[in-house]
Amino acid sequence: MAVAPPSSPGPLHGLTVLDLSRMLAGPFCTMVLADLGATVLKVEPPFGDMTRAQGPYAEGDGLQAYGGYFQSVNRNKQGLVVDLTKPGGAGVIRRLAATADILVENYRPGVMERHGLGYERLAAINPRLVYTAIRGFGDPRTGVSPIQDWPSYDIVAQAMGGLLGITGPADGPPVKAGPGLGDTLPALFAAVGALAAVREREITGLGRFVDVGMYDAVVAACERIVYQYSYQGVAPGPEGNAHPLFCPFGLFPASDGFVALAAAPADHHWVLLCEVMGRPELGTDARYAHNTDRVARQAEVLGLVGEWTGRRTRAELAGLLGGKVPFGPVNTAESLFDDPHLRARSMLREVEHPGLDRPVTVAAGPIRFAGGAEPGIRRAPLLGEHTDAVLRGCGYTGEDIARLRAAGAVGGAATTGSGSSSTTD
Structure with a gap:
């Protein structure tokens, strides 16, 4: 302490x-x-x-x-x-x-x-x-x-x-x-x-x-749900661990827990993520080039990212992604007590x-x-x-x-x- x-x-x-x-x-x-x-x-x-x-x-x-x-x-x-x-x-x-x-x-x-x-x-x-x-x-x-x-x-x-x-x-x-x-x-x-x-x-x-x-x-x-309904006429429902407007943006599995990762809406974060994943071609692929494109293919994109994160520990992912794209482990109260930032x-x-x-x-x-x-x-x-x-x-x-x-x-x-x-x- x-x-x-x-x-x-x-x-x-x-x-x-x-x-x-x-x-x-x-x-x-x-x-x-x-x-x-x-x-x-x-x-x-x-x-x-x-x-x-x-x-x-x-x-x-x-x-x-x-x-x-x-x-x-x-x-x-x-x-x-x-x-x-x-x-x-x-x-x-x-x-x-x-x-x-x-x-x-x-x-x-x-x-x-x-x-x-x-x-x-x-x-x-x-x-x-x-x-x-x-x-x-x-x-x-x-x-x-x-x-x-x-x-x-x-x-x-x-x-x-x-x-x-x-x-x-x-x-x-x-x-x-x-x-x-x-x-x-x-x-x-x-x-x-x-x-x-x-x-x-x-x-x-x-x-x-x-x-x-x-x-x-x-x-x-909860201001987002108000303008979503006003603009689109559709009432948002439960979102799980993803975001309705940004992709990839949410929680992903690690081999020892979960991590938060937000390589959107800034497209350059998606490019950086793809490079770290060893898939630089995805960062320039027209199907995923812009956030709106990735939202349209959200299940596909989340599957690609989740498959990669799931084979690594939270510590390994922190070493690969920390400081490059918005990233953080899902902490428990116990891990908060050992956190150097806190x-x-x-x-x-x-x-x-x-x-x-x-x-x-x-x-x-x-x-x-x-x-x-x-x-x-x-x-x-x-x-x-x-x-x-x-x-x-x-x-x-x-x-x-x-x-x-x-x-x-x-x-x-x-x-x-x-x-x-x-x-x-």
Whole structure:
């Protein structure tokens, strides 16, 4: 494991994010902001974010305060417990929102309003607030949907947004994408939208209501199927491991696994591939000269390439093709840990885990800035670990906090120190 690079406060240092989100979509959005240096205050109910208990737990973790799921997407955040159903709970959120720059939540429409925490109420308190909502089907403020009240999770967004419809074996059933793209795609769009509104605020002095629907985000990311249908009138189906517009472009067998190879649409990559294959005549053959020609003969071309790759190991193919045509092996998680590129880029980072006497590893954010140190990585918070410190920081006295605790409005560890998506209601 690479030594962590020197840390810096990060380019978003000075921004405060009030994170009222749960599961993956909202926390992934605020994780991106936290990784870039924002102060993120993760607000949880007394029973905690549902992902705390989902694991996986490392061997020897007798504490089990949280597992890998929670650790990965809630790192670099401060944690506090606020119960919105108890007297004074909503008032705590209003006090925090009064000085926050960004608020992120992923409840269904109307939930925050029932607690007196809707955008209009908070904007009246803090006109500079950028209120960011990630919902399954968007918010009625930006466009009323007939299904806006439906709950949603990753699999629903993947299915409805068209991703599953083109994923899987050709002429076969749809296949779910492995990672939670139905959550992480809207999370990234929401982070961009929130930062765009912060930039606009520098000019206008006013915040914005930023809305990202999970369904919408997946449609936007699957943009190719939209123009394909518009231009050709044919709905794309499962594509297998090939590409409908480029050839050869996809996965090919090796003798010990699979590799990705993309000798298209640039025709010169096809010529280079043919030379490496020892078949230079194919590179000048009129039947395969241009990408459109190869797409028309896709089965034939894929057979030629696959027959050649299948007789070689992934390492042999890397030696022959690496640096010449777009190429890469199909990695497993195990092989990622040995990858020299990821080591050089500090993409796998060690972080402390409560209850363990050794660090664990999480995937770092991919954004890098030339000429400066990167923000560090701190472990995810224990449930309510920073409640008292955060409340004192926004003006509550010790007596105020004691009253809120007695009413059940706040909870978590009674300490003044600072420690290191889905939509439901």
